[in-house]
Amino acid sequence: DGGITQSPKYLFRKEGQNVTLSCEQNLNHDAMYWYRQDPGQGLRLIYYSQIVNDFQKGDIAEGYSVSREKKESFPLTVTSAQKNPTAFYLCASSRGRGGNTEAFFGQGTRLTVV
Amino acid sequence: QKEVEQNSGPLSVPEGAIASLNCTYSDRVSQSFFWYRQYSGKSPELIMSIYSNGDKEDGRFTAQLNKASQYVSLLIRDSQPSDSATYLCATEGGSSASKIIFGSGTRLSIRP
Numbered sequence: 001d002g003g004i005t006q007s008p009k010y011l012f013r014k015e016g017q018n019v020t021l022s023c024e025q026n027l028n029h030d031a032m033y034w035y036r037q038d039p040g041q042g043l044r045l046i047y048y049s050q051i052v053n054d055f056q057k058g059d060i061a062e063g064y065s066v067s068r069e070k071k072e073s074f075p076l077t078v079t080s081a082q083k084n085p086t087a088f089y090l091c092a093s094s095r096g097r098g099g100n101t102e103a104f105f106g107q108g109t110r111l112t113v114v
Numbered sequence: 115q116k117e118v119e120q121n122s123g124p125l126s127v128p129e130g131a132i133a134s135l136n137c138t139y140s141d142r143v144s145q146s147f148f149w150y151r152q153y154s155g156k157s158p159e160l161i162m163s164i165y166s167n168g169d170k171e172d173g174r175f176t177a178q179l180n181k182a183s184q185y186v187s188l189l190i191r192d193s194q195p196s197d198s199a200t201y202l203c204a205t206e207g208g209s210s211a212s213k214i215i216f217g218s219g220t221r222l223s224i225r226p
Contacts (some may be wrong), residue, residue: 031212033214035216041218041219042120042202042216042217042218042219043158043202043216044216045213045214045215045216048212048213048214050212056213058213090157090158092214094214096212097212101146101163101206101212101214102146102148102160102163103148103160103204103214104160105157105158105159106157107156107157108156108157
């Protein structure tokens, strides 16, 4: 089954902790994205990557970090510097430049600070 | 000015009628345009993509693009209760190439 897998589905973080959200795709897509969604709001871009070993900041990158060591994987770390991390986090992938650019989403990770 | 703007709604439409959702974008060089549907608590799913001016039809859905007016719309014919969701407009390929930027979404409610 081709698709995008995010894990875990639910994640609880204590104040001051770093947590890492996993995103894996087997669609052979070049581009991957991380978005944050707050209740009743749209999607805000955190980071995106067009190729392996390269990524760019989105509109709300502060307090987050990413890596793109493999084409299939684009993990997101929510650091303790992110003061209000409770949100729904969505990972997406697309073929990227030069191809159809539709993005497809994983099921999301709901992060709660306790 | 937001890069992608949508009326947040809620938009209430009777069952069987046409629902019309609108979106404007600020980056004139945007090349790709998308409509996603998101049910409460779920991730967005792609409904339509459109790349050139004019209309594109897929079943009950029609996307319309007017690049001169920087305007994208989605029409849903014969609206069904299952169409009740939030509809997100997105653009890609603008000045900040390869970013996919989303609007805040329009909440659509189909009343029986």
